[in-house]
Amino acid sequence: EVQVVDSGGGLVQPGGSLRLSCAASGFTFSSYAMGWVRQAPGKGLECISVISASGGSSFYADSVKGRFTISRDNSKNTVHLQMISLTAEDTAVYYCAKIRGIFDYFHYWGQGALVTVSS
Amino acid sequence: EIVLTQSPATLSLSPGERATLSCRASQSVSSFLGWYQQKPGQAPRLLIYDAYNRATGVPARFSGSGSGTDFTLTISSLEPEDFAVYYCQQRSKWPLTFGPGTRVDIK
Numbered sequence: 001e002v003q004v005v006d007s008g009g010g011l012v013q014p015g016g017s018l019r020l021s022c023a024a025s026g027f028t029f030s031s032y033a034m035g036w037v038r039q040a041p042g043k044g045l046e047c048i049s050v051i052s053a054s055g056g057s058s059f060y061a062d063s064v065k066g067r068f069t070i071s072r073d074n075s076k077n078t079v080h081l082q083m084i085s086l087t088a089e090d091t092a093v094y095y096c097a098k099i100r101g102i103f104d105y106f107h108y109w110g111q112g113a114l115v116t117v118s119s
Numbered sequence: 120e121i122v123l124t125q126s127p128a129t130l131s132l133s134p135g136e137r138a139t140l141s142c143r144a145s146q147s148v149s150s151f152l153g154w155y156q157q158k159p160g161q162a163p164r165l166l167i168y169d170a171y172n173r174a175t176g177v178p179a180r181f182s183g184s185g186s187g188t189d190f191t192l193t194i195s196s197l198e199p200e201d202f203a204v205y206y207c208q209q210r211s212k213w214p215l216t217f218g219p220g221t222r223v224d225i226k
Contacts, residue, residue: 035215037163044206044217044218044219044220045155045163045206045208045217046217047208047214047215047216047217050215059213059214061214062214095162095163097162103210103211103212103213103215104210105153105165105168105208105210106155106163106165106208107165107174109162109163109164110162111162112162
């Protein structure tokens with residue numbers, strides 16, 4: 001059974017940093033791209049970053065480019081999202097998800113990690 | 120960026136009725152469009168990919184159609200568990216984008 005578990009959310013002050021993690025199991029992790037989608041409170045979905053199966057390619061939404069970094073460790077079946085220079089506009093539930101290819105649909109989702117940016 | 124527009128914003132229907140949801144893209148996405156269902160407090164669930172393919176475990180009452188810029192998600196007969204928010208998403212170009220959603224609620 002495919003499982004994706006997000007962790008690392010919490011309360012952070014404006015300008016602060018946070019690192020989200022995602023642990024995956026139930027599939028050959030190194031064969032699939034992974035991505036992060038966020039959802040601000042009461043709002044819609046925004047794809048913010050994806051990383052290829054090998055980790056050699058990554059893409060970012062303009063809203064987070066230069067501030068967020070996606071990475072993966074195929075030996076540990078984990079994906080990370082390092083976030084810096086956070087603002088109130090980054091407050092959202094962050095979902096990690098499995099995708100087939102780097103430009104694809106999000107087939108399996110984690111439960112979400114809430115990030116709140118507030119003083 | 121490809122902008123997706125969904126209509127209507129809210130659809131009020133009764134169980135057993137047919138639901139027709141629309142998604143329009145600002146430029147052609149070929150058949151690279153998917154649909155998701157999201158219930159309160161839950162992660163989205165992929166229903167349809169590449170316009171008309173049902174994802175694993177999705178009931179046959181869900182069907183997708185369309186190509187180019189105009190797409191439709193049809194729920195043939197609404198079950199109580201189908202009342203939720205539905206999003207479309209394109210995978211034709213980066214950034215991957217979602218529509219604003221259509222809420223299907225109980226009339």
